[in-house]
Amino acid sequence: MDTNRLIPLLSEMAIFVNVVDSGSFSNTAKKLGVSPSSVSRSVTRLEEALEEKLLERTTRQMRLSSTGQEVYQLCSDMLNSAKLAVSAAQSDRSRISGPLRVAAPKALSRQVLMPMILEFIETYPNILLQLKVADHYIDPIGDEVDVIIHITDAPTEGLVARKITQYRLVACASADYLAKHGTPIHPEDIASHNCLCLGENPRDRVWEFTNNQKKVSVNVSGSFTVNHSEIRREAVISGIGISVFPEFAIQQYLDSGKVIEILPDWHVGGRYQGQVVAQYPQSKFIPAQIKTFVDFIQEKFREQ
Known part of the structure; x- marks a missing residue:
């Protein structure tokens, strides 16, 4: 059997070993998080490819x-070799060491990056990581930072830029607030609502919306202004008013129904949206801890 035909069978072989070791299709299914029928089909595909009956099954035993x-036995040896390969790769983690200075925005750090960074520290204990949280621009040279993670559609020129993910801005309110005050159906309707703003500069009270070629700017006002997304989010959940958040700060509350997105057909303009980019200075020799950290964070976002 040539390699092209063999490679797709490797997962079937691993499942076959699990079935034998666990003693049943259902036990393997629970372990792998799939249905028993899926496990059965994998074993059948392996038998058909090898043109041999591997398991003799009755209603009571196998x-x-x-x-x-x-x-x-041969497939079991293969699986053990794969485990050894993983162990060999993981053993190299102890060799990656040295200081690593990372800068990232405050809200993104607190609400998204921290669980990933804590896992990174546990995985690579010999890396000494220093996190600098700041919403202003960080110069990796002048501020002595190895990696900057920021939300922008215009990455800093002259630096390596690795896109990690992308976020948009979301306008939302609680169901209670909308039930009492009505749901805006056009951006201009927002002018009559209680809008909770950042208040960092005068432009924060001008909310911009686009829909294809249509552009609408709305002057908003409200009873509460705060430049902290978590505090503002609590106010929105409590039914105080409408506000705008980066997607990462509000997504789980949208999913749970605690808040409801308004004007979903309109794109909300403003800061704190766009690509999440990891940047570091260009060099022929990138320190291992920098490359390892960026790869790790990128993979964690990919898993999400």
Whole structure:
């Protein structure tokens, strides 16, 4: 059997070993988080590819055929070799060491990056990580920072830029607030609502919306102004008014129904949205801790 036909069977072989070791399809299914029928199909595909019956099954029991015993042993050896390969790769983590200085925006650090960073510290204990949280521009050279993570559609020129993910801004309110005051159906309707702003500069009271070629700017006002997304979010959940948040700061509350997105067909303009980019100085030799950290964070976002 050539390699192209063999590679797709590797996962089937691993499942076959799990079935034999656990003693049933259902036990393997629970372990892998799939259905018993999916496990059964994997074993059947392996048998069909090898043109041999590996398991003799009845309604009450299951046992290996003579060919199945030999195939099981070889597949088990393969799985053990794979485990050794993973162990060998993980053992290199102890060799990655040294200081690592990372800068990132406050809200993104607190609400998204921290669990990833804590896991990174546990995974690479010999890296000495210093996190600098700041919403203003960080100069990696002047501020002595190795990696900057920021939200921007215009990455800093002259630096390596690795896109991690992308976020948009979301206008939202609680169901209670909308029930009492009505749901805006056009951006201009927001002018009559209690809008909770950042208050960092006068432009924070001008909310901009676009829909294809349509552009609408709305002067808003409200009873509460605060430049802290978590405090503002609590006010919105409590039914105080409408506000705008970066997607990462509000997504779980949208999912749970604690808040409701308004004007979903309109794009909300403003800061704190766009690409999440990791940047570091260009160099022929990138320190291992920098590359390892950026790869790690990128993979964690990919998993999400």
